[in-house]
Amino acid sequence: MKRFLSIVFAGLLVILAFNSEALAQKKGKAEKKPQEQVRPDLKFEDQFFKVGSEMEEIRDKELETMNRMLKLGVSDEEKPKILFRMAEIYSEKAKFRWMKIMEKTSEESKYDKQPEKLKMIQKEKETLKKQQEAFRSKALEMYKTLIDKYPNYPRIDEVYFYYGFNLMEMGQQEEALKMYRTLIKDYPDSKYVPDAYVSFGEYYFNKGDLQRAIEAYKRATKDESARVYGYAMYKMAWVYYNLGEWDRALDVFEKVITYSLTNIEENKENKLTLQKEAMKD
Numbered sequence: 001m002k003r004f005l006s007i008v009f010a011g012l013l014v015i016l017a018f019n020s021e022a023l024a025q026k027k028g029k030a031e032k033k034p035q036e037q038v039r040p041d042l043k044f045e046d047q048f049f050k051v052g053s054e055m056e057e058i059r060d061k062e063l064e065t066m067n068r069m070l071k072l073g074v075s076d077e078e079k080p081k082i083l084f085r086m087a088e089i090y091s092e093k094a095k096f097r098w099m100k101i102m103e104k105t106s107e108e109s110k111y112d113k114q115p116e117k118l119k120m121i122q123k124e125k126e127t128l129k130k131q132q133e134a135f136r137s138k139a140l141e142m143y144k145t146l147i148d149k150y151p152n153y154p155r156i157d158e159v160y161f162y163y164g165f166n167l168m169e170m171g172q173q174e175e176a177l178k179m180y181r182t183l184i185k186d187y188p189d190s191k192y193v194p195d196a197y198v199s200f201g202e203y204y205f206n207k208g209d210l211q212r213a214i215e216a217y218k219r220a221t222k223d224e225s226a227r228v229y230g231y232a233m234y235k236m237a238w239v240y241y242n243l244g245e246w247d248r249a250l251d252v253f254e255k256v257i258t259y260s261l262t263n264i265e266e267n268k269e270n271k272l273t274l275q276k277e278a279m280k281d
Contacts, residue, residue, distance in 0.1 A: 056096060059089045080150040084159065087142035090135045091166060097132035101125055136166050157183055157190035164196070173203060194219075194226035201235060213239050230259050 066082050074082060104125045111117040143163035146153055153159065164179030180196035187193070201216035217239065220232035233256045240249035 056093065059093060063089055080146055080153040083142045083146055083150075084153070084155060087139045087146075087159075087162070090139035090142065091162065094132045094135035094139065094166075094169075097128045097135065101128045101132065104128065133170070136170055139166050140170070157187035157192055160187070161190075161192035161195060164199070168199065177203065191226070194221075194223060194228050194232065198228045198232050198235070201232065201239075205235070205239060210239050210243055214243075224259075230256060230263075233259065 063086060066086055069082060070079070104121050107121050108118060111121065140163065143159050143166070146156065146159045147163065150156070160179050160183040164176040164183070167173075167176035167179060177200065180199055183190060183196050184193055197216045197220035201213045201220060204210070204213035204216060214236060217232045217236040220226065221229055221236070223229065226232075233252055237249045237252040237256060240246075240252060
């Protein structure tokens, strides 16, 4: 077990080191004090939410324009495209609310001795949660319309996946899995099938059904070009670890490290997701 954990952490350090290369080049030879490297950049955070608020205005204007177009009437070819984009926007708005909820959650600990301020933050969180739920519900409404009325829409496989994803985010796991099953059964060549299998893996893992979780992750890794390939392999390693199958876990994790290093310049966004998951574990 010690050898396994050693390789896990060594591998994570290697992956993080390689992906930090660009940042290191920008820093050059300049040195910073340790506390400056770990201190939260509040100015950046403020700027982030400022940009996010500006993006919200753009999204609202886009929604207004598309609603106007739908009222005036559009062709059968254009309508599903508009509905799909509207669903995307509502999902983006829900995600932005989630980020703000996380921000409020981090603020709560600062005011544990200031009940009035804490109460205000908690009230703001509740408002944000209601908004988040409302936007996800609107996205689901759009996706359902696409499935019911435009089954031949070229991106219908994507519709099924994101319909399932939003259902999962709303806590409707069983309904979400139904969407994923339809995606897998009716659109087996879709690039979203591996993502669906990963969702099954997460579901079974959280339920404690490790054998079914393994099978789901295995199916997700059939295509090495899939965007979730590395992540699915990583999760598979931890399932084997939880099953006490140390050798298998070690073998799979070593493959994750090799995969990350040989594809270091490709799919950087997916590598970042993998690293974040690894750091959480």
